[in-house]
Amino acid sequence: MDTERPRAGGTAGRVAVGLETSQWKYLSDGAADPQMHCVLSVRVDGTGGVGRPDAPMLAQVLAVDCSSSMSWPVEKLHAAQQAALAAIRKLPDGTPFAVVRGDHQATMAYPATPGMALASPGTRARAARAVHDLVAGGGTCIGSWLDLSRRLLTEQDAPIGHVLLLTDGKNQHDEQMPLDQVLDTCAGRFVCDAWGIGDHWDGRELVRITTRLHGRADSVREERDLPAAYERLVDGLLTKSVPELTISVTTMPGCSVRYLKQVYPAKTELTAEADGTGRFVTRAWGDETRRYQLCLSADPSGRPREEDLQLAIVAVDVPGGEARLPPPQPCLVHWTQNPALSQHTDDQVEHFEQHQRLGEALAAATDAHRGGRLDLAAHQLGRSVQLAHAMGAREVLDRLARLVHVDDAETGQVALRPGVTAADFEHLITAASHSTYGPESGSAAGAPPAGGGATVRCPRCSDRSPATAKFCPSCGHRFEARP
Incomplete structure (x- = not known):
């Protein structure tokens, strides 16, 4: 109600x-x-x-990966620079902002000293010069980037602090500033959206960051798509009040x-x-x-x-x-x-439990592919196709289609495509972190179990399915016809 x-x-x-x-x-x-x-x-x-007329609602930090891997191909760093500039151009006058250069440590790109500038034609121009001057070199310590971002945002009184983090690599220098400890310190201080670019980033790592910091993980396959993605993200941020x-x-x-x-x-x-x-x-x-x-x-x-x-x-x-x-x-x-009543569960609850199982199947497929167990990877991707098809997770299905040829989505019959790379799995993991809306609410809690508001347990794998389903989306078991 x-x-x-x-x-x-x-x-x-x-x-x-x-x-x-x-x-x-x-x-x-x-x-x-x-x-x-x-x-x-x-x-x-x-x-x-609804926002305050006398002060900005948003304070924005752009954390840009400038580790050595960003130097090749050259389009990667260029795309990161253009994306940062696109985001800065979107910020209304008076918005506090800063650009952090990230490698095995975190340093200020703009302003030159720790602090945040207020968006204006002059500060945007100076920030653009600083961003154009960014060069790649060094390793990757994401914890240090987030920690510097936290310290910058702590000094601002804008109600909404936001970090937009971009990386193309794994967190290889975690021992210098452990990410888990930094996330504990940063949780509740700001919102962080994290993006992957290139071929060597870790999708599960980005999801771990955004899960703790109330943001979303995403990625681009083509470097040229990043500036437009940043513009859309900042447009969305500016609607939050x-x-x-x-x-x-x-x-x-x-x-x-x-x-x-x-x-x-x-x-x-x-x-x-x-x-x-x-x-x-x-x-x-x-x-x-x-x-x-x-x-x-x-x-x-x-x-x-x-x-x-x-x-x-x-x-x-x-x-x-x-x-x-x-x-x-x-x-x-x-x-x-x-038991005719207690064996059922709510269809919305089950929808999101299915999302959890989808994430687990994708993680298992990723690990199998990394270990060279291609048959197991294909099996887990087939299970992922079943789950995504049953939930209507169109974005995940589209990305799965890059990895497998789908013969039958309902039963998860797939074949692994040749030339699949590790990066293809990382893009899939970030896509799966975005859930679909699920069944509409409003069915009466005490209504009889008549399919639309309930699920039943599969006798083969024990996972739950909509009461009207013909197949179990987890194992493909065909249900007996129900009256």
């Missing part, structure tokens, strides 16, 4: 927030480790013109939160605030919809059976800003001994 209520203590503002939940409420009271999964759809509208939105989960006795994670449009880790309030902070909103998967642990001991019980209450808020907020939504449980 998205019936709106004004913020307490304030007049309803232009920004309107919507909240919907989707779940299958039936759980077996004899399950060894009962868990309730629920998909939360959060929608924000009306952010246009809500710095934070919090999701609060209040659990009932006998229930606890296992996790809350963003699953659409890309996977993002969320960590509850340390104050024990069950609040999770999400970053940098424009007019958009995001989806989150909530997992609750529940204990049926001493609880009534065969009736709806409240496990938790979910609420959203926009801290420090005027917004029209939806009423809190309940997450329910209905303990039952009827």
Whole structure:
């Protein structure tokens, strides 16, 4: 539901927030480790013109890989330079910005000393000269690039800090500034989008960065496509005017939160605030919809059976800003001994579980290809085709088609194409980090299991499929005809 209520203590503002939940409420009271999964759809509208008129909303750092591998082919560094300039040209006057040169350490490209300039015709021209003067040399220590970006953004009061990171290589000097430690320090400080270019970057590494820093990983196959991609990304950033939105989960006795994670449009880790309030902070909103998967642990001991019980209450808020907020939504449980009810799960939950399995299959295919086990790589790519086809993940299917000839997408019959390279797998991994929207919400939580809002377990592999599916998208098992 998205019936709106004004913020307490304030007049309803232009920004309107919507909240919907989707779940299958039936759980077996004899399950060894009962868990309730629920998909939360959060929608924000009306952010246009909400930004502060007297100060910029965005502070932007461009971290450009200038390691020695960027020197060949020469088009690679040129594309990185042109992309940085395209992004700078898009920044409105008064926007704090900086360019970081990254190799085995991080140094300032513009301004020359640590700090950020305010966008203006003069600073853009001086930044352009500095970017044109960038030369390639040295190794790669991504942790140092992010750490310098953090220090630059800490000095700014713009509500939304953003880092746009570009690399063509693996993080080979991690011991100098371990990436995991840097991500712990940077988490919650800014949003980072990370891009791969060339042939030697690590897709899973970029996804690890953006998952922690609430951004997205992406890549370009052709260097000439990078400037336009940067322009589109900055255009999107400039529409964001809500710095934070919090999701609060209040659990009932006998229930606890296992996790809350963003699953659409890309996977993002969320960590509850340390104050024990069950609040999770999400970053940098424009007019958009995001989806989150909530997992609750529940204990049926001493609880009534065969009736709806409240496990938790979910609420959203926009801290420090005027917004029209939806009423809190309940997450329910209905303990039952009827397996015809408890064997099903919500179709939206299953959709995003399928995305998780897709990522695992692609990672397994990548590892198999690196190890020269081409038959295993082809098998895992076939499973990936099945999953992507079942979910309608068109971008992933298009990129898979570069690696395999698809004979039958529904059953995952594929043949590995000759000449497939390691870089082809990295492009695939970044594409798979962008999830599809999934089934529409709104089916009644207590409706009978009639296909559209439920899934069933495959007797061969135990994965779940839509109740109306003819084949299991994971193993290809053909289901018996159902009435």
